[in-house]
Amino acid sequence: MKVTLKVWRQKNRNTPGSFKTYESPELNENMSFLEMLDVVNEQLANRGEEPIAFDHDCREGICGTCSLVIDGKPHGPHKGIATCQTYMRSFKNGDEIVVEPFRAKAFPLIKDLVCDRKSFDRIQQAGGFITVRTGAAPDANSIPVPKPDADLAMDAAQCIGCGACVAACKNASAMLFVSAKISHLGLVPQGQPERYKRAKAMVDQMDAEGFGACTVTGSCEAVCPKEISLDFIARMNRDYGVALLKGDPKAIKGGGAG
Amino acid sequence: MNIFDRIWNSSLGKKYLMALTGAALFVFLIGHLLGNLQIFGPPELINGYAHFLKSKPAMVWGARLGLLACVALHIASAVTLAQLNATARPQAYATKGAYGASTASQYMLPTGIVIVSFVVYHLAHFTVLLPGVNGVGDFSNLKATLHHEQVPDVYGMMVLGFEVGWVVLFYLVAQALLFMHLNHGLAAMFQSLGFRDHVWWPRIQFLARAASVALLIGYCIIPLAIYLRLVGHDYAEMIRFKPKAQTAPPALVAAQGKEAK
Incomplete structure (x- = not known):
């Protein structure tokens, strides 16, 4: 052919x-x-x-x-x-x-068909991590994770960060990527300590990078090679809303065992 | 930063505002429709309702100012988000994009603009009663007698107003666009506020569709029924503007106000 x-x-x-x-x-x-x-x-x-x-x-x-x-x-x-x-x-x-x-x-x-997707890396660096204890690897299954949560977290973790969601969105919005990264950590116990801080930091970085906003057209979900669901965007909106209401934690004066 | 700054300065925060103000405006649409459906009763019903509203200025103006604030916030968020979205892709694709997106979701801003212009017209038509825009005459002269009192004849105003073809057409077009706007917006507000999961999303979409269809039917049957002379035609003929008010029969429930005094 x-x-x-x-x-x-x-x-x-x-x-x-x-x-x-x-x-x-x-x-x-x-x-x-x-x-x-x-x-x-x-x-x-x-x-x-x-x-x-x-x-x-x-x-x-x-x-x-x-x-x-x-x-x-x-x-x-x-x-x-x-x-x-x-x-x-x-x-x-x-x-x-x-x-x-x-x-x-x-x-x-x-050049030609190559574009610079480092903005995704910067969003990831803003909060796409968890605090882990260093040292020997912990026992498997030492932290119980409900199966539905684990499944959902795995669905979100499938995101390969290719940027097709941004490319397809009429607003060039990165919500699907960011929500997948926020949800994949926010759904499991290991991600709880930074859950709201993470949502706030990653969304704020996304805004700073110049991506558009979500108008819920569903184009991103339709083109995603890993079929990440729009449900995760709703989850991100929820977490970010909580983070907005909480605001930044106030510094404790006097330090120590306050 | 306080919470208002935090909300206004974030793309998600503005979506919360869009969703919440949109929800408030949707609640108003339901109430407004229920009020207007009283046109299918006798003239005294809707005239009495209008008179009741007028007699509670604090309530009416409270609601009006609240709605105005919602409309202003809804539009301000929409415009600033649209600007953000327009700058997020400086160079457009050569090929047709928006794969997998519904038509309604892509045209929220255009449908919204038409709806706003319709609301301005609708206010001039039936609230401010600008004589120039209704194609009939000066509605402010229409009075009806209710419990031995002269009250504005809302029933007469509607039955006369909706016998004008182009007015009805504009109302129907605006309702069709409102349907598009709501069909997407009602579901999307749940998404924006984060109230959604894989179980609830199909239900939310179904309910959003059902509610927008119900509003479309409700708001369209009023001008249509009047235009097709199914409702209030006799009444309209009775009160139709005449050169001399004296010729009106004495049994009239409604008459031109100035002469009736």
Whole structure:
């Protein structure tokens, strides 16, 4: 099979970009989308042209590095999978496929289809951690966790931080990512000490990064390769509301055993 | 920072404000509809209700100021959030986006703007009684006799007002957009306030749909029934503005106020 690619090309952040059209060579329909790009790039390199820059790493759907908005949908036409597990058999021979980078103010473009998602790292650093005792590993199951909570926490922990939620949202909102990270720790006993502080810190960092607000359109949930649920956004709203009402803890004067 | 600053300066805080003010306005919509449905009773019913409201200025003005505050907060949050959202994606996609989003959820701001302009018109139409906007005449002259007292003839005002085609059309269009706005907004307010889980979300969506359909039907049957001459047509003919009030029959329950004095 062969396809026509309409790809966003942009040398760097300060140079205006534009779409360029490429004809693919003969493809195996069982190639992944990224392998197809590899083949197209090989052809470009052989012709002495600059290959198309795109993000990729594990290529098995667990690292969250691959991106791309394919024909208007982040991670391509299917539900619940990332670009690396989108295969060319999902397209028809002769299709024109439009490929764009994730677009958001908080995801500034680096080159072609590669954008800078370090804003997610900064949100994570603002509160996406728990206090743990150092030393020897604790006994397994020494802290009882109710099974439904553990399941829900695992659902949230599936988030690979790819940023498709931001890319799909009409407001470029990062709520689904942030809520997944807040919920995955907030649902288990180990995450309780910083639960509200975490919600406040991560949401405030999200606002500071310039992401939009949530209008509950559900686009993020629809494109998420890990099918993270909007329920987690409600959970984040709840925790953040409690944090707002609590306010910042007052410093204790006099110290010690006050 | 105090709690008001904390709420106003956060994207989630503004969503709480949107949800809470939206909920208050929804409660008003229910009350307002129940009041207006009295048009299907005899003229004395809705005229008596209107007279009762007018006789309690503290209550009416308290409610009006409360509603005004809700509307102002709802709009202020909406506008500032929309600005934030517009700047969050400086470069748009070339392809059609919004995958998986419902139509209503994408057009909350446009539907909201039309609803606000409708509310302004509706106030000019039936509250301020601007003669120029109703296509009939000066409603403030309409009086009815209730318990030997001259009261504003709300029944007459409605049956005359809704016999004008373009007015009815504007009301119906506004109600359709209000339905869209509520269909999304009523469910989304639970999401914004965090009252949602996988069990309750389908129920919340169903109830939001049911409530918005009920309001759509309730608010549309009033102008439609009058426009189709199913309600109050005889009454409208009786009180229709005439060049000389003296020609009105003495048995009239409503007459043009100035002459009736």
